[in-house]
Amino acid sequence: MGQPGLNRRQLLAGIGGLTVAGSFGFAALGTGADALASSASTRVRYWNLFSGGDGANMIAMLDSFRKEHPDIAVKDSTLQWGNPFYTKLAMAAAGDRAPELGVMHMGRVTGFSPGRLLDPWDVNLLAKYGVREADFNPALWKRGVIDGKLYALPLDIHVQLCFYRKDVLKKADLLGDDGRIVPVTSTTEWFDVLKKAKAVQKKGLQTIGLWTNDQNFQWWFFVAFYTQLGGQWFNDSNTEVLFDADKATQVLEFLRQHVTDGYVIPGAPTGEQFINGAPFTWEGNWSVPVFSGAKLDYGATPLPAVFGKQATHAESHAFVLPHQAGRGGATNDGAHQLAAYVVQHAQQWAAGGHIPAYTPTLSTAAYKKLTPQNEYASAMDHQATEPKVWFAGSTGVLAQDLGPVVVSSTMGSAKPAAVAQTMKKHLTKLLASKNPMDGKTAAQGGAVA
Amino acid sequence: MTTSAQTVIAPARARTATATATVRRKQGFQHGGWFVAPFLGLFAVFVIWPLLRGLYLSFTDANISGAGASFIGLDNYREALHDSAMWDALGHSAYFTLLVVPCITVLAFLLAMLAHHIERGKWLWRLCFFAPFLLPSTVAGNMWQWLFTQGIGLFNETFGLQTPWLTDKSYAMLAIVITTLWWTVGFSFLLYLAALQGIPDHLYEAAKLDGANAWHRMVHITLPMLRNITGLVIALQVLASLQLFDQAVVMMDFSPGPELSTRSFVQYTLEQGFTSYRVGYASAMSIIFFVIIAVVALARMWLLRNREEGGR
Numbered sequence: 001m002g003q004p005g006l007n008r009r010q011l012l013a014g015i016g017g018l019t020v021a022g023s024f025g026f027a028a029l030g031t032g033a034d035a036l037a038s039s040a041s042t043r044v045r046y047w048n049l050f051s052g053g054d055g056a057n058m059i060a061m062l063d064s065f066r067k068e069h070p071d072i073a074v075k076d077s078t079l080q081w082g083n084p085f086y087t088k089l090a091m092a093a094a095g096d097r098a099p100e101l102g103v104m105h106m107g108r109v110t111g112f113s114p115g116r117l118l119d120p121w122d123v124n125l126l127a128k129y130g131v132r133e134a135d136f137n138p139a140l141w142k143r144g145v146i147d148g149k150l151y152a153l154p155l156d157i158h159v160q161l162c163f164y165r166k167d168v169l170k171k172a173d174l175l176g177d178d179g180r181i182v183p184v185t186s187t188t189e190w191f192d193v194l195k196k197a198k199a200v201q202k203k204g205l206q207t208i209g210l211w212t213n214d215q216n217f218q219w220w221f222f223v224a225f226y227t228q229l230g231g232q233w234f235n236d237s238n239t240e241v242l243f244d245a246d247k248a249t250q251v252l253e254f255l256r257q258h259v260t261d262g263y264v265i266p267g268a269p270t271g272e273q274f275i276n277g278a279p280f281t282w283e284g285n286w287s288v289p290v291f292s293g294a295k296l297d298y299g300a301t302p303l304p305a306v307f308g309k310q311a312t313h314a315e316s317h318a319f320v321l322p323h324q325a326g327r328g329g330a331t332n333d334g335a336h337q338l339a340a341y342v343v344q345h346a347q348q349w350a351a352g353g354h355i356p357a358y359t360p361t362l363s364t365a366a367y368k369k370l371t372p373q374n375e376y377a378s379a380m381d382h383q384a385t386e387p388k389v390w391f392a393g394s395t396g397v398l399a400q401d402l403g404p405v406v407v408s409s410t411m412g413s414a415k416p417a418a419v420a421q422t423m424k425k426h427l428t429k430l431l432a433s434k435n436p437m438d439g440k441t442a443a444q445g446g447a448v449a
Numbered sequence: 450m451t452t453s454a455q456t457v458i459a460p461a462r463a464r465t466a467t468a469t470a471t472v473r474r475k476q477g478f479q480h481g482g483w484f485v486a487p488f489l490g491l492f493a494v495f496v497i498w499p500l501l502r503g504l505y506l507s508f509t510d511a512n513i514s515g516a517g518a519s520f521i522g523l524d525n526y527r528e529a530l531h532d533s534a535m536w537d538a539l540g541h542s543a544y545f546t547l548l549v550v551p552c553i554t555v556l557a558f559l560l561a562m563l564a565h566h567i568e569r570g571k572w573l574w575r576l577c578f579f580a581p582f583l584l585p586s587t588v589a590g591n592m593w594q595w596l597f598t599q600g601i602g603l604f605n606e607t608f609g610l611q612t613p614w615l616t617d618k619s620y621a622m623l624a625i626v627i628t629t630l631w632w633t634v635g636f637s638f639l640l641y642l643a644a645l646q647g648i649p650d651h652l653y654e655a656a657k658l659d660g661a662n663a664w665h666r667m668v669h670i671t672l673p674m675l676r677n678i679t680g681l682v683i684a685l686q687v688l689a690s691l692q693l694f695d696q697a698v699v700m701m702d703f704s705p706g707p708e709l710s711t712r713s714f715v716q717y718t719l720e721q722g723f724t725s726y727r728v729g730y731a732s733a734m735s736i737i738f739f740v741i742i743a744v745v746a747l748a749r750m751w752l753l754r755n756r757e758e759g760g761r
Contacts, residue, residue: 083703083720084703087513087723090513090514091513094514094515094516095515111726116516117514213613213616213617214704215704266613266616266617267599267613268599268600269598269599269600269601272600272601395724397724400705400724404705404709407707411617411618411707434510436512436513436725436727436728436730437512437513437726438517439510439517
């Protein structure tokens with residue numbers, strides 16, 4: 001069996017060789033195609049976490065940037081939202097394979113090892129491209145400043161909103177002369193509103209979608225109402241827990257009452273029921289395109305000020321510079337230019353429901369015309385945010401530890417007062433624990449601007 | 450057809466038997482060695498090295514950025530032993546295993562009996578029972594997430610229920626168990642089917658002649674003949690179920706489930722490593738899990754050996 005075997009081997013070797021050569025060829029073609037696609041001399045790689053409507057809006061903004069700046073090739077990559085994104089970004093920065101530009105939630109920046117995994121912005125370079133501190137809400141800008149340096153350039157704030165159906169509320173006589181929901185100033189008033197709405201709503205639906213089982217939403221609602229009560233987390237030097245268990249209990253009882261009074265069907269889909277006729281749903285502002293697309297007659301306000309003071313949970317998308325050992329030069333310049341451009345041209349972004357961080361955009365007539373955006377744009381001035389510590393931020397350790405505990409109270413498997421004590425215990429433990437990135441506690445972190 | 454080893458050895462017939470054996474061993478090693486070398490290489494790079502590296506990391510406070518780790522001895526292990534969240538997660542994995550293993554063993558056996566005995570459309574039965582096993586976990590998880598969704602899911606619609614399968618802690622794990630049964634039963638089904646086909650017909654014929662009815666044949670022939678394969682199915686399922694992760698994570702939208710009720714040991718380890726960035730601590734937990742799995746596997750071997758010895 002000499003010859004045929006030999007031939008077969010030769011054939012196999014040939015195929016193998018061709019495959020390998022082919023894959024190299026394609027790989028070469030890939031990089032070649034990149035280069036061919038634009039005549040740009042500078043390439044800016046940009047990682048983001050925007051999918052769905054946000055993704056489409058971001059791509060539209062990038063496309064207009066490309067058109068205006070043919071000298072910069074923007075290579076954008078959209079990665080899975082949440083922890084997978086942060087893991088990839090951290091490992092890329094740690095392995096010196098980081099892109100020139102990235103996006104993060106503002107609350108996560110403190111824990112993302114500024115100085116090691118993130119590089120600070122060159123504010124002079126930003127100013128050259130038209131973005132200055134004065135153009136931002138001061139509280140928002142400060143959240144991105146760590147140890148006196150700007151690490152996160154805010155693009156927007158996104159908030160939890162109270163969406164309401166005008167058609168249903170009109171029947172219940174709950175709309176004011178301006179066609180908007182009557183303002184609420186206490187928990188009693190709020191449950192009164194729910195009662196009236198329930199009386200006229202479609203049967204078989206819940207009155208309000210409250211994400212009772214979702215640890216993220218329940219945590220965000222908790223942060224909002226706890227802030228309304230003036231509740232604090234830690235002292236200024238992050239050495240002492242100031243969490244007020246009594247105030248927390250009040251908030252937890254308020255959330256729980258929606259279930260016990262029968263205004264919520266636990267586990268029921270929130271957005272779908274709202275589209276089908278449920279009078280209320282509490283959702284993030286990113287639901288605006290969905291409800292507008294469904295052609296509903298609806299409005300959206302910040303979460304009701306049931307404890308007297310306005311405050312609604314807010315997070316921010318912000319541009320960051322993932323750490324590169326040799327950051328600088330034309331690519332770094334391009335990253336600054338691109339971020340500044342997107343921040344300044346966020347009108348498109350605002351259509352997706354987000355409140356633009358750049359105040360000149362916020363005050364344009366075009367933005368003020370957007371509904372229901374103009375009804376909740378004021379949320380910029382009363383943001384309820386997580387404390388500025390390494391374990392906070394969107395889907396961070398704090399939310400993962402406390403979210404499920406809040407859910408257990410809202411769902412009724414634990415008593416609000418006991419849950420408030422558990423939360424305090426968690427906060428005490430977290431404050432004492434060391435940031436795995438730099439081995440410092442929140443008190444030693446120097447994260448306060 | 451002669452093998453190459455024999456061809457080489459042929460001229461050396463005059464040598465002593467010992468010498469021939471030595472050559473054979475040498476030749477065998479050379480040829481065999483080359484064949485297993487790629488596997489050994491990959492095994493060393495992707496299993497042995499990470500295992501040793503993980504063991505080392507478990508004694509440090511390493512973080513995800515890889516920089517600034519220092520040796521902290523047994524601190525991670527000490528902390529893990531007092532970490533109630535870790536014990537809860539281990540409990541969830543164990544609970545899942547307790548639910549899945551008996552169900553899958555019985556179900557696989559019943560399906561194999563069905564496919565073995567039904568004559569018409571045999572291939573269709575086999576395909577139906579085995580096909581789900583070929584799906585990636587993300588596909589299976591996403592499909593069943595839809596089926597279980599409250600309000601619009603096929604599962605509730607079909608049975609006229611309003612059960613919050615995925616959002617209530619009393620049902621979430623059950624939903625994952627049902628998905629897993631559908632998704633993975635095909636593998637055990639195939640093992641049983643092969644074993645059933647291996648039972649000689651003459652045993653049944655002889656029993657029939659002796660007047661044994663179907664029940665007697667099942668209890669006295671089929672089940673004893675399948676004892677080894679049942680042991681294998683149970684062992685493989687226990688080891689696989691303890692490692693619960695992907696389908697649960699997909700079905701719960703990458704969350705630890707309602708009130709953390711579906712957070713498995715593997716998921717908690719991953720959270721510690723990649724959400725909390727505590728690579729050292731996560732490594733310690735991986736090692737603890739490795740020991741647990743190894744103990745289960747060794748216990749199974751020990752039980753089986755005792756049974757075999759007892760049978761002699």
